[in-house]
Amino acid sequence: MSFMDSILARHGLTDIADKVFGAQRLTDAEALRLYDVKDLNVLGYLANHVRERKNGNIATYILNLYLNYSNVCILSCQFCAFARRPHEKEGQFTYDADELTRQAKLAYDQGITEIHMVGGLHPKLPFSYYTDLIKSFKTTCPNLKVKAFTAIEIRHLAERIAKKPIRETLELLREAGLNSLTGGGAEIFDPEVRDQICRGKESAGEWLEVHRTWHQMGERSTCTMLYGHVETTAHRVDHLRRLRELQDETHGFTALVPFAFEPEHNKLSHLGRVSAFEDLRNLAIARLYLDNFDHITAYWISLGLPLAQVALSYGVDDLHGTIHQEKIFHMAGSQTPQGQTVANLERAIREAGRIPIQRNTFYQRLNEPKPAGQTVPSGMTKTGVLV
Ligand code: SF4
Missing domain, CATH: 3.20.20.70 (Aldolase class I)
Structure with missing residues (x-):
């Protein structure tokens, strides 16, 4: 059993984790169980998995x-x-x-x-x-x-x-x-x-x-x-x-x-x-x-x-x-x-x-990832309030 598996088991979340990793829908009862979890990092670990599956990095x-x-x-x-x-x-x-x-x-x-x-x-x-x-x-x-x-x-x-x-x-x-x-x-x-x-x-x-x-x-x-x-x-x-x-x-x-x-x-x-x-x-x-x-x-x-x-x-x-x-x-x-x-x-x-x-209003990406350090979008003034 991996370190993370043992933490999930300790919180009684193995079944929910299986559903999360299997991209299955959670029930209302399972969502309520998550609200009882006091280990924020376990919730973050699971949520981050879904976040990265949908939107990468x-x-x-x-x-x-x-x-x-x-x-x-x-x-x-x-x-x-x-x-x-x-x-x-x-x-x-x-x-x-x-x-x-x-x-x-x-x-x-x-x-x-x-x-x-x-x-x-x-x-x-x-x-x-x-x-x-x-x-x-x-x-x-x-x-x-x-x-x-x-x-x-x-x-x-x-x-x-x-x-x-x-x-x-x-x-x-x-x-x-x-x-x-x-x-x-x-x-x-x-x-x-x-x-x-x-x-x-x-x-x-x-x-x-x-x-x-x-x-x-x-x-x-x-x-x-x-x-x-x-x-x-x-x-x-x-x-x-x-x-x-x-x-x-x-x-x-x-x-x-x-x-x-x-x-x-x-x-x-x-x-x-x-x-x-x-x-x-x-x-x-x-x-x-x-x-x-x-x-x-x-x-x-x-x-x-x-x-x-x-x-x-x-x-x-x-x-x-x-x-x-x-x-x-x-x-x-x-x-x-x-x-x-x-x-x-x-x-x-x-x-x-x-x-x-x-992104735009519809959450569509407007450009490709830029190299670190190049933070001003094209068309923006370097002195404007938005930059
Ligand atoms: S502005 Fe919106 S939130 Fe505020 S009282 Fe009016 S309806 Fe309610």
């Missing part, structure tokens, strides 16, 4: 810019520090298309390939605000991909603003230039958990229906999990199962992007933030359970780049992107930087023994 990142068009929102999710109610003037913002396009163009000229944009559920902005905004991005930055809106925003736009079916709303947004949906708003799917952390927000079924419709239109999206608040590990497995089931049906998810609840300036501040151990454990188990997902992304905005770097050995194969001006997590107390340079992302990947490659 490559770790990707994207040159992107985060934009938030408005934080005015008719909901008051208990975990949210970003939103302001329509009557709450202090701290409220709404940008017009000119300002958002100006910011997009600035970053586009420095090499970004994607705008990632979400906002609150604004009660008054007309549907044309959203379509005109996307068109403005596309006219000004022709090759830019627009990844925007959570499934919750899409339902809001469809039901309250455009007053059209979900499919027609998505088609109109796609006609305007929308390339991908974001994965936000999923939180934890269990209805009792939703009642405690985001009362009034759309249900799991409603969230999944938007992504199903988008995928049926031939499009792709990401999905998320907001963990580390009131949920149990069974709730997390239930969440992953629903994502895995939709992926079986549509194959439309590019990646899972899990992130932990940030506890400042919101109604759940008493809960605190989960540990680094929990972050890595959750990423590793997601990698092991989601056999039909190609990619697991470490959201360094939540983890911090040092832990995201470690996560590259715990099932993760993607470090998200440059981001540049994140607001949502930072308004909830995140202490990480608001953006990363390409050089920092590539250095983190190389130090972890992986090969950095820039």
Whole structure:
């Protein structure tokens, strides 16, 4: 028996390891057993096997810019520090298309390939605000991909603003230039958990229906999990199962992007933030359970780049992107930087023994592995904020 076999046996994981090495699907019960394992390195060993089977030694990142068009929102999710109610003037913002396009163009000229944009559920902005905004991005930055809106925003736009079916709303947004949906708003799917952390927000079924419709239109999206608040590990497995089931049906998810609840300036501040151990454990188990997902992304905005770097050995194969001006997590107390340079992302990947490659919105690799030391992508300025 090898050293690793004896460790797996000591943790009662021989049967699960056999399934992992045999590329067989894990059951919910097996995922729950993994959440009871206290030896993080055993989980990492198994998750890394799947990570390398699917993605070899490559770790990707994207040159992107985060934009938030408005934080005015008719909901008051208990975990949210970003939103302001329509009557709450202090701290409220709404940008017009000119300002958002100006910011997009600035970053586009420095090499970004994607705008990632979400906002609150604004009660008054007309549907044309959203379509005109996307068109403005596309006219000004022709090759830019627009990844925007959570499934919750899409339902809001469809039901309250455009007053059209979900499919027609998505088609109109796609006609305007929308390339991908974001994965936000999923939180934890269990209805009792939703009642405690985001009362009034759309249900799991409603969230999944938007992504199903988008995928049926031939499009792709990401999905998320907001963990580390009131949920149990069974709730997390239930969440992953629903994502895995939709992926079986549509194959439309590019990646899972899990992130932990940030506890400042919101109604759940008493809960605190989960540990680094929990972050890595959750990423590793997601990698092991989601056999039909190609990619697991470490959201360094939540983890911090040092832990995201470690996560590259715990099932993760993607470090998200440059981001540049994140607001949502930072308004909830995140202490990480608001953006990363390409050089920092590539250095983190190389130090972890992986090969950095820039990707696009759909997780397709944009170039070949570069020799160490050559960290500036072609087309990027050496003085720009992104490098
Ligand atoms: S999480 Fe989204 S929907 Fe909920 S209050 Fe914040 S902005 Fe509004």
